[in-house]
Amino acid sequence: MALIVQKFGGTSVGSIERIRLVAGIVQKTLSSGDQVVVVVSAMAGETDRLVKLAHELSPDPPEREMDMLMSSGERVTSALLAICLNNMGIPARSMTGRQVGIKTDNVHTKARIESISSEPLAQSLEAGIVPIVAGFQGISPQENVTTLGRGGSDTTAVAIAVAIGAQRCDIYTDVTGVFTTDPNLVPQARKIDRIAYEEMLEMASLGAKVLQTRSVEFAMKYKMPVRVRSTFSDDPGTLVTEEEKGMEQIVVSGVTLDKNQAKITVSDVPDRPGLAARLFEDISGHSIIVDMIVQNIGQDQMTDISFTVPRSESRKAERIALDFSKEIGAGEIRVKEDIVKISIVGVGMRSHSGVAARMFSALAKEGINIVMISTSEIKISCLIEDRYAELSVRTLHKEFELESRSLPNGQPHLSGN
Amino acid sequence: MALIVQKFGGTSVGSIERIRLVAGIVQKTLSSGDQVVVVVSAMAGETDRLVKLAHELSPDPPEREMDMLMSSGERVTSALLAICLNNMGIPARSMTGRQVGIKTDNVHTKARIESISSEPLAQSLEAGIVPIVAGFQGISPQENVTTLGRGGSDTTAVAIAVAIGAQRCDIYTDVTGVFTTDPNLVPQARKIDRIAYEEMLEMASLGAKVLQTRSVEFAMKYKMPVRVRSTFSDDPGTLVTEEEKGMEQIVVSGVTLDKNQAKITVSDVPDRPGLAARLFEDISGHSIIVDMIVQNIGQDQMTDISFTVPRSESRKAERIALDFSKEIGAGEIRVKEDIVKISIVGVGMRSHSGVAARMFSALAKEGINIVMISTSEIKISCLIEDRYAELSVRTLHKEFELESRSLPNGQPHLSGN
Numbered sequence: 001m002a003l004i005v006q007k008f009g010g011t012s013v014g015s016i017e018r019i020r021l022v023a024g025i026v027q028k029t030l031s032s033g034d035q036v037v038v039v040v041s042a043m044a045g046e047t048d049r050l051v052k053l054a055h056e057l058s059p060d061p062p063e064r065e066m067d068m069l070m071s072s073g074e075r076v077t078s079a080l081l082a083i084c085l086n087n088m089g090i091p092a093r094s095m096t097g098r099q100v101g102i103k104t105d106n107v108h109t110k111a112r113i114e115s116i117s118s119e120p121l122a123q124s125l126e127a128g129i130v131p132i133v134a135g136f137q138g139i140s141p142q143e144n145v146t147t148l149g150r151g152g153s154d155t156t157a158v159a160i161a162v163a164i165g166a167q168r169c170d171i172y173t174d175v176t177g178v179f180t181t182d183p184n185l186v187p188q189a190r191k192i193d194r195i196a197y198e199e200m201l202e203m204a205s206l207g208a209k210v211l212q213t214r215s216v217e218f219a220m221k222y223k224m225p226v227r228v229r230s231t232f233s234d235d236p237g238t239l240v241t242e243e244e245k246g247m248e249q250i251v252v253s254g255v256t257l258d259k260n261q262a263k264i265t266v267s268d269v270p271d272r273p274g275l276a277a278r279l280f281e282d283i284s285g286h287s288i289i290v291d292m293i294v295q296n297i298g299q300d301q302m303t304d305i306s307f308t309v310p311r312s313e314s315r316k317a318e319r320i321a322l323d324f325s326k327e328i329g330a331g332e333i334r335v336k337e338d339i340v341k342i343s344i345v346g347v348g349m350r351s352h353s354g355v356a357a358r359m360f361s362a363l364a365k366e367g368i369n370i371v372m373i374s375t376s377e378i379k380i381s382c383l384i385e386d387r388y389a390e391l392s393v394r395t396l397h398k399e400f401e402l403e404s405r406s407l408p409n410g411q412p413h414l415s416g417n
Numbered sequence: 418m419a420l421i422v423q424k425f426g427g428t429s430v431g432s433i434e435r436i437r438l439v440a441g442i443v444q445k446t447l448s449s450g451d452q453v454v455v456v457v458s459a460m461a462g463e464t465d466r467l468v469k470l471a472h473e474l475s476p477d478p479p480e481r482e483m484d485m486l487m488s489s490g491e492r493v494t495s496a497l498l499a500i501c502l503n504n505m506g507i508p509a510r511s512m513t514g515r516q517v518g519i520k521t522d523n524v525h526t527k528a529r530i531e532s533i534s535s536e537p538l539a540q541s542l543e544a545g546i547v548p549i550v551a552g553f554q555g556i557s558p559q560e561n562v563t564t565l566g567r568g569g570s571d572t573t574a575v576a577i578a579v580a581i582g583a584q585r586c587d588i589y590t591d592v593t594g595v596f597t598t599d600p601n602l603v604p605q606a607r608k609i610d611r612i613a614y615e616e617m618l619e620m621a622s623l624g625a626k627v628l629q630t631r632s633v634e635f636a637m638k639y640k641m642p643v644r645v646r647s648t649f650s651d652d653p654g655t656l657v658t659e660e661e662k663g664m665e666q667i668v669v670s671g672v673t674l675d676k677n678q679a680k681i682t683v684s685d686v687p688d689r690p691g692l693a694a695r696l697f698e699d700i701s702g703h704s705i706i707v708d709m710i711v712q713n714i715g716q717d718q719m720t721d722i723s724f725t726v727p728r729s730e731s732r733k734a735e736r737i738a739l740d741f742s743k744e745i746g747a748g749e750i751r752v753k754e755d756i757v758k759i760s761i762v763g764v765g766m767r768s769h770s771g772v773a774a775r776m777f778s779a780l781a782k783e784g785i786n787i788v789m790i791s792t793s794e795i796k797i798s799c800l801i802e803d804r805y806a807e808l809s810v811r812t813l814h815k816e817f818e819l820e821s822r823s824l825p826n827g828q829p830h831l832s833g834n
Contacts, residue, residue, distance in 0.1 A: 058504035079486035087475035
C-alpha cells in the first residue's frame with residue numbers, strides 16, 4: 001500500500017465527463033489498495049476567463065484581488081470532484097489551500113509556499129476520506145488568499161507529496177509524458193520513460209511546458225519521484241526522478257526550441273570593470289529576465305555586449321539599453337527579433353566530451369549559422385535565425401539518435417487535446 | 418456623514434458593464450460624504466450554473482461540497498468590483514465571509530449567522546478602504562464554508578449593517594421597490610414608499626420575493642431600516658422600517674398571490690385529541706412545510722383535516738397522509754392542485770374591523786368561491802380555484818384602493834430585467 005498524490009490539470013477536469021473520468025482513475029487507484037490525495041486545477045479556460053473579466057475592468061488590477069478572483073476556479077473543481085466521488089460511494093471532501101494549511105509568503109499572484117501542515121490531510125486520510133485539494137493557492141501571513149503563479153497546482157501537488165511523505169506524485173495532464181522534442185515538429189519524437197530532475201528543469205524552462213519549473217525544483221530538493229502521465233491513456237508516462245547511477249548514460253535526452261527570444265546588442269561599450277553589471281542591474285530592476293549573455297572584447301578596448309530577453313520585453317529592454325549607452329558613452333543599440341533558441345539537454349554531457357562540437361557541426365552541415373552560444377553543465381543552447389527553427393530541431397534530434405530507440409508502447413505522439 | 422451598507426444582487430452585477438454601474442453608485446455615495454460597506458451576490462446565473470454542474474454529477478450532492486462550490490460566485494464578484502473601484506482611484510478590497518468574521522452554525526446550504534465580528538470591517542473603513550464583502554457565505558465552527566440559502570446575501574447585508582451600527586441598509590435589485598401587487602398582473606400596481614417590517618414579512622413569504630425573509634426578520638429584530646431600490650434608476654425605492662405610529666394607517670398595503678400550493682384533505686378523522694398533532698409531526702418530520710390548516714368537526718365525531726403544502730411536495734405529503742389514515746382508521750385522502758392562495762396584507766387590519774368581510778364579499782361578487790381561509794393579525798389568505806387567480810388579484814387590488822393614490826414619481830412599473 002502506497003500513499004500517492006494525484007494531480008489533475010485543467011484539461012483533465014475541463015468538463016463533467018472528464019471529471020467523471022478523473023473520479024474513475026482515483027477509484028481505480030484506491031481499489032488497488034493505495035491511499036490517494038488529489039490536487040486539482042481550475043477547469044480548462046476558467047482562469048483565462050476570470051483574468052479577461054478583470055482586465056476589462058482595469059489595465060492593472062491589484063494582485064491581491066486577482067488572487068481572490070483566480071483562486072475560485074480550483075475551489076469549484078475540487079467541490080465538483082468531491083461530489084462525483086461521493087456519488088460513487090467514495091467518501092471525499094474538497095479542501096482549500098487554507099484548509100490544508102498551505103502557508104505562503106505575501107507575494108500575490110506568484111507566492112511561494114513557506115509551509116504545509118501535514119495534519120489536516122493526515123486526519124482526512126485516517127478517517128478514510130479522500131482529500132480533494134484546490135491547487136494553485138495558499139494563504140498569506142495576513143490571511144489573504146495567494147496564488148502560486150501559472151501551473152502552480154503542480155507545485156501544490158509536489159509540496160503536499162513531500163509534506164505527507166507520499167511515495168510518488170503523479171501529474172495527470174493531456175500528454176502521455178515528456179518527449180525528446182516537440183512531436184509537432186518531429187513526428188519521430190519519442191516519449192522519455194525516465195528523466196533526471198536536472199534534465200527536466202532544463203527541458204521545462206526551455207519551453208517543454210509540461211511541469212511548472214518550481215514543482216521540479218521542489219521535487220529535486222526533496223527527491224520526490226514525479227510521474228507525468230496522461231488522464232486519457234494507460235501509458236505509464238515519464239518518471240522524473242534522480243539521475244540513475246551506474247547505467248550508461250544517454251548523452252542527449254531532448255531537443256528544445258524557444259521562439260520567444262529577442263537579441264539586443266549594445267555596441268562599443270568601453271571595457272571598464274562593472275559596466276556590464278550595471279547594464280544588467282538596470283534591466284533586472286525592470287523585472288525583465290535576461291537569458292543568454294555574450295560579451296566579446298574587440299580591439300581598442302571596446303566591446304559589444306549581446307543578450308536575449310523574452311520577445312514581449314524587447315522594446316522595454318531596448319529603451320533601458322539606450323539610456324545606459326548614452327550615460328556611459330557606448331554606441332548604438334541593435335535589436336534582432338527574427339531569431340530562436342535551439343538547445344540540447346542531457347545529464348550525460350557531464351561525462352561525454354565533444355557534444356558541443358557535434359552540435360555545431362551538425363548545424364553547420366545544414367548551412368545554419370549560429371548567432372550566439374551559451375552552455376551549462378547539462379545543456380548547450382544556440383541562437384539561430386528563425387527560418388531554420390524546424391530544420392535545426394529535426395537535424396539535432398536525428399544527430400543525437402533520439403528517434404532510434406525502440407518505442408516501448410507504440411505511443412510516440414502527443415495524445416492531443 | 419452616514420455609514421451605509423449597500424447590497425447589490427445578481428442582476429445588478431451580471432456583467433462587466435453593470436459592475437461599472439455599481440461602482441459608480443458606490444463612488445457617488447462616497448462623494449456625498451457617506452461611508453460604505455458593499456455586499457455582493459454572484460453574477461446572475463452563476464449560482465444556477467454551478468448547481469447544474471453538481472447535479473449532473475450527483476442527484477444528491479453533499480451539502481458541505483455544495484457550499485464550497487456555490488460560495489465561489491460571490492468571491493468572484495467581490496474581487497471584480499474591488500478591481501473596478503481601485504481602477505477608479507477608490508481603495509477597495511474584497512472580503513470573504515471568513516475574513517469579515519461571519520460565523521454561522523453548521524447547517525450547510527442554509528446556515529444561520531451566529532455572530533459577526535465588527536473589527537475587520539471597522540479596520541478597513543478606518544484605513545479608508547471600501548470593504549467589498551462576498552455575500553451569502555460564512556464559516557462554520559469546523560472552519561468549513563457555509564452558505565445562507567437562496568437570497569442569503571440580503572441577510573449578510575442586514576446582519577453586517579447591524580454589526581457595524583450602520584444607519585441604513587440599501588438593497589439594490591432590479592425592481593424599483595415593493596409593489597402593491599405584481600405589476601404583471603395589475604398594470605396599476607403602485608410602488609409602496611414605506612412599508613412596515615411585519616407587512617414586508619407577509620409580502621415576502623407570500624411570494625413578493627424582493628427580500629429574503631430572514632433578512633427582514635433580522636432587520637425587524639434590530640430595527641435596521643432597509644431600503645429596497647433599483648440599481649438602474651434613481652427612484653428612492655421602498656423603505657422597510659418600523660410601523661409608523663400616529664399616522665392614519667392604510668388598511669391594506671398589498672395583495673399577493675401564491676401559485677405554488679396544493680391542498681390535501683384527510684377525510685373522516687376520528688375526533689380524538691392529539692391525532693392532528695401526530696399528522697403534522699409526520700409531515701414536518703419529512704421536512705415538508707405546511708402552510709394553511711383547516712379542521713372542521715362534522716357530525717358523528719368525525720372531522721376532515723385539510724392543509725396546504727408546496728405543490729412539489731404534494732405526492733410525498735399524500736403518501737404520508739395515507740399511512741397516517743390507515744394507521745388511525747381515517748378515510749380517503751384527496752389532493753387538489755388546481756388552486757392558488759390570494760392574500761391581503763396590512764398592519765392597518767389590526768385597528769380596522771370588517772376587512773375580512775370586505776374581502777370575501779368582493780370575491781363573491783365576481784363569483785369566486787373560497788376553498789379555505791386562514792387569517793393572522795395583519796394578513797388574510799384565501800385558497801381559491803386557480804382559474805380565478807388573476808381576476809382575484811385585480812378585484813382585491815381595486816377593492817382596497819391600492820391603485821388610487823398618486824404616483825410620486827411616475828414609476829409604477831417594475832423596471833424590468
